[in-house]
Amino acid sequence: MGHNAVQPSTLMSDFLRQCGGYAVIDGGLATELERHGADLNDPLWSAKCLISSPHLIRKVHLDYLEAGANIIISASYQATLQGFEAKGLSKEEGEALLRRSVEIACEAREMYHNIGCKVSWDATGNGEILKQRPVLVAASVGSYGAYLADGSEYSGIYGDAVTLEALKDFHRRRVQVLAESGADIIAFETIPNKLEAKAFAEILDEEDIKIPAWFSFNSKDGVNVVSGDSISECASIADSCKQVVAVGINCTPPRFIHGLIQAIGKVTTKPVLIYPNSGETYDAERKQWVQSAGVGDEDFVSYVGKWCEDGACLIGGCCRTSPNTIRAITKALSSRSSSATTIQF
Numbered sequence: 092m093g094h095n096a097v098q099p100s101t102l103m104s105d106f107l108r109q110c111g112g113y114a115v116i117d118g119g120l121a122t123e124l125e126r127h128g129a130d131l132n133d134p135l136w137s138a139k140c141l142i143s144s145p146h147l148i149r150k151v152h153l154d155y156l157e158a159g160a161n162i163i164i165s166a167s168y169q170a171t172l173q174g175f176e177a178k179g180l181s182k183e184e185g186e187a188l189l190r191r192s193v194e195i196a197c198e199a200r201e202m203y204h205n206i207g208c209k210v211s212w213d214a215t216g217n218g219e220i221l222k223q224r225p226v227l228v229a230a231s232v233g234s235y236g237a238y239l240a241d242g243s244e245y246s247g248i249y250g251d252a253v254t255l256e257a258l259k260d261f262h263r264r265r266v267q268v269l270a271e272s273g274a275d276i277i278a279f280e281t282i283p284n285k286l287e288a289k290a291f292a293e294i295l296d297e298e299d300i301k302i303p304a305w306f307s308f309n310s311k312d313g314v315n316v317v318s319g320d321s322i323s324e325c326a327s328i329a330d331s332c333k334q335v336v337a338v339g340i341n342c343t344p345p346r347f348i349h350g351l352i353q354a355i356g357k358v359t360t361k362p363v364l365i366y367p368n369s370g371e372t373y374d375a376e377r378k379q380w381v382q383s384a385g386v387g388d389e390d391f392v393s394y395v396g397k398w399c400e401d402g403a404c405l406i407g408g409c410c411r412t413s414p415n416t417i418r419a420i421t422k423a424l425s426s427r428s429s430s431a432t433t434i435q436f
């Protein structure tokens with residue numbers, strides 16, 4: 092994988108088949124970088140590490156691969172040309188950093204596959220290569236609210252001045268650069284409202300983007316996306332866009348996921364993906380994650396079986412989840428998967 096000629100319509104179904112029906116998405120990237128000591132108190136958030144510590148990003152990708160992830164998401168969530176420009180970087184330097192985010196993920200995949208390639212021999216001299224787990228690299232595109240770095244991706248309220256055209260202009264070049272970066276898929280993540288979903292769908296169409304994409308929304312009530320727009324309407328936009336090969340929810344507490352999967356399933360037959368956060372809430376003013384009032388520490392993994400029964404087939408974690416979360420998801424999904432793991436010769 093890693094080339095750009097795959098038909099959007101078959102990439103995801105082929106991949107899911109190779110994975111045995113269920114695929115594991117990685118866990119939180121930014122919060123895991125922080126756990127390793129990175130200071131992300133910056134408008135660029137995790138994208139700051141593209142400049143200061145790319146090796147740490149690669150290590151976290153590798154940790155997630157070792158925990159069983161089939162999809163790793165690049166560190167470009169809050170990497171925008173406008174954000175880099177505000178740091179004094181040129182357009183060319185900004186574009187190079189966007190490409191670098193995908194390269195780092197591809198390097199981690201290569202390292203993982205090189206370490207993991209094992210041959211076993213039986214007594215008669217026949218060999219068996221343990222088949223490499225399929226791994227996709229997803230190029231993250233965070234919402235406009237993420238660029239604002241004031242928590243607006245959890246309110247979805249951008250104000251009347253931010254029109255559809257303004258959002259398209261904001262995102263267009265980044266999407267073009269990431270589409271040509273060697274990524275397998277673009278992950279539009281934490282989409283907080285309908286307008287932004289529409290902007291992404293129109294960019295994919297108008298710019299003739301050659302790789303497929305997924306749309307992932309976030310919710311804070313289990314009924315609507317965070318802005319209050321209906322999840323059905325948001326998911327329908329994703330459903331109508333031919334480049335979109337999966338639709339779902341990320342960075343949302345686990346307890347809200349069940350109803351959202353059902354609502355999405357009513358408006359699309361595309362694969363449903365979910366990668367919830369740990370259940371904590373982000374306090375944008377204090378810039379920290381806090382346990383929501385009245386909610387105990389949710390046991391994320393106890394939900395996985397239920398989410399599969401609801402119809403989700405790509406499952407991972409978002410903020411404050413870790414390689415341990417992903418290891419547990421991998422274990423829970425492997426009992427459901429039907430994949431052959433060896434090639435005989």
Ligand SMILES: [Zn+2]
Pocket residue numbers: 119341342368409410
């Ligand atoms: Zn998140």
